[in-house]
Amino acid sequence: MQTNSAKSSILVSTPVLSEAGELYGKHGLARKTVVLFDDNTRKLFRDRVIGTLEQQGFRLLEITVPARESSKSFKAAYRLYGAMIEAGVDRSWNLLAIGGGVVGDLGGFIAASYYRGIPVVQCPTTLLAMTDSAIGGKVAINHPLGKNLIGxxxxxxxxxxxxxxxxxxxxxxxxxxxxxxxxxxxxADLNFLRWLEQHFDRITSLEEPFISEAVRRSALIKADVVEKDFRETTGLRATLNFGHTFAHGLEKLAGFRGIRHGEAVTIGMACALALSHRLGYLDAADMQSGLDLIARFRLPAGLVNKRFLAHRADLLFENMFSDKKKLDSKLRFVLLRKPGEAFLLEENVEDLAVLEAIEEARKFFSTRTKR
Ligand SMILES: NC(=O)c1ccc[n+]([C@@H]2O[C@H](COP(=O)([O-])OP(=O)(O)OC[C@H]3O[C@@H](n4cnc5c(N)ncnc54)[C@H](O)[C@@H]3O)[C@@H](O)[C@H]2O)c1
Ligand SMILES: [Zn+2]
Structure with missing residues (x-):
């Protein structure tokens, strides 16, 4: 199950599930499938998905969880194991997760553990899941003491x-x-970055072929990085966390409410661009063009004010450390050398440089995102 090449297993097309029967055959998967939805994706896609699969001779068990982060729990998994056991699902079955990162992570977790592991097929339905969470094989549920800790x-x-x-x-x-x-x-890709700048509005308004191309190239970059550093040992996979050290601090500061992960990442990337410049890696013009791109995100002014600008930089800084702050704990930063080229900084960064980078981003957001 783990030998599959991440890149070759990704297919972007419309309508993708009409080819499912053939694809399952090619991958040696039985047409016996547990289909996991959340209640939104069930409402939106159930008829389309189930009809298409039944036409192709699939035997199906449908299961659904509430559409919320707390469904990534051991309690939810336990309930679903029960439904699967009662329905006679065994090792010869597989699981299809239809939804965002919540359904993908939970579905992957159940598949990885049920009968010591059954195959999982991801059918992501949010942009985040299509380009990030469904790719790369990390699956997890949350623990009351922290997110994504068990997986x-x-x-x-x-x-x-x-x-x-x-x-x-x-x-x-x-x-x-x-x-x-x-x-x-x-x-990872300067050409892609330039292309995104050029077509930003077409992509965010879901215009074809731009949206499909943006999804395909993102998914392939993630798969490529994951393939080269599957278990996060060389620092390459860590570059996927560009902007995330700051973003996690913002999410924590907000008590994980009222700010979407991607919104925190948008702000976090502005901080990371500023830090890359402040530490002498990224030149001023490249930082500015990065910030110009970030300025095009329609972050609601209220959100930026309440979740970012209203807090002092040192409060965000404190929240960037993990809960169990050890004496020797240090923050890990992914920085840019140039647009399209990131690296994981090994050295310690002076607190002051981080605080100044946050201040720089605050200045940028207080002038640029007014609507
Ligand atoms: N495994 C990984 O590598 C990885 C990476 C990043 C994030 N994650 C996880 O992903 C989760 C976040 O994923 P997400 O942002 O997709 O959130 P999500 O799964 O909560 O989906 C967001 C909302 O959109 C709804 N939805 C889904 N598809 C829809 C559609 N096509 N139309 C309308 N509504 C739709 C969902 O029901 C939900 O209400 C987090 O739990 C995070 O930890 C995992
Ligand atoms: Zn992220």
Missing amino acids: FFHMPEMVLIDPSFLSTLPEREIFGGMAEVIKYGFI
């Missing part, structure tokens, strides 16, 4: 991406996912 590396057999599923996604979720898309340009 596995369980590569999906396939990632079936149908960008037309995005048409019902709220704008806020589109921009949240777009933050990760831009991130791939920043860390």
Whole structure:
């Protein structure tokens, strides 16, 4: 199950599930599938998905969880194991997760553990899931003491991406996912970054072929990075966390409420651009062009004010450390050398430089995001 190449298993097309039967055959998967939805994706896509699969001779068990982060819990998993056991699901079955990162992570977790592991196929329906969470095989549930702490590396057999599923996604979720898309340009691919700058509005309004191309290239960059550093040993996979050290602090500061992950990443990337410049890696013009791109995100002014500008820089800084702050704990920063080229900084960074980078980003947001 783990030998699958991440890149070759990703398919972006519309309507992707009409080819499912053939694809399952090619990948040696039985047409016996547990289909996991959340209540939104069930409402939106159930008829389309189930009809298409039944026509192709699939035997199905449908299971659903509430559409919320707290569904990534042991309690939810335990309930679903029960439904699967009662329905006679055994090792010969597989699981298809239809939804955002919550459904993908929970579905992957269940698949990795049920009967010591059954194959999982990811069918992501949010922009974040299509470009990030469904790729790379990290699956997890939350623990009351922290997010994503209990999980596995369980590569999906396939990632079936149908960008037309995005048409019902709220704008806020589109921009949240777009933050990760831009991130791939920043860390790995200057051409892609320039292309994103050029077509930003077409992509965020889901125009074809731009949205499909943005999804495909993002998913492939993530898969490529994951393939080269599956267990995060060389520092390469860590570059996927560009902007995230700051973003996690913002999310924590907000008590994980009222700010989407992608919104925190958008602000976090501005801080990371400023830090890259302040430490002498990124020149001023490249920082500015990065910030200009970030300025195009429609972050609500109220959100920026309440979740970022209202707090002092040192409060955000404190929240960037993990809960169990050890004496020797240090923050890990991913920085840019140039647009399209990121690295994980090994040396310690002076607190002052981090605080100044946050101040720089505050200045930028207080002047640029007024609507
Ligand atoms: N495994 C990884 O590598 C990885 C990476 C990043 C994030 N994550 C996880 O992903 C989760 C966040 O994922 P997310 O942002 O996709 O959130 P989500 O799964 O909560 O989805 C957001 C909302 O959109 C709804 N939705 C989904 N598809 C829709 C559609 N097409 N139209 C309308 N509504 C739709 C969902 O029901 C939900 O209400 C977090 O739990 C995070 O920890 C995992
Ligand atoms: Zn992220």
